[in-house]
Amino acid sequence: MKSLRDLASLGGLVYSTDHGRMCPDCRQPQAQCVCKRAAAIPAGDGIVRVSRETKGRGGKAVTLVKGVALDADALALLGKELKAACGSGGTVKDGVIEVQGDHVERVMEALKKRGHQVKRAGG
Structure with a gap:
């Protein structure tokens, strides 16, 4: 016992x-x-970074959004809005929003409209 x-x-x-x-x-x-x-809420520098990645995805492009200082529920809602704005699918994993396809410019415009400070990361 x-x-x-x-x-x-x-x-x-x-x-x-x-x-x-x-x-x-x-x-x-x-x-x-x-x-x-x-x-x-993750601590960051207040800048949202948007990039495009193809590594490990069979050559398919994915738009990544990192550095958004929101809690998990608000981040999921923002991810849903961005996916709808781009007309594609995606997910939210570990504080990173992934939107299927090369939608860097559309995502940056949508984030600027919501008042975020946005920078393009990567090439």
Whole structure:
């Protein structure tokens, strides 16, 4: 039989029937988690960098948007708007918006309209 000290070292409560999943760091329900909000917005220099990449993608071009200082939900919404403006698909991974195709100029214009400071990165 495990002792109480051994169970506490496992990380504590992970699920509650009242609140659902619990955050392992701040011990709050995930909907009320305070640690994820504090670490959600990446610190940067305030410049959004837009580039085009083909490496590792079978020769297909992808437009990358890096350095947007938004939380995960707002970043996903911005990614959806950019994909709609370009008329193509894409995704948001690790704080980087990927839009399928070479849409650097369109993405830069759309970001400038939203008030972001934009620079073209790469060649």
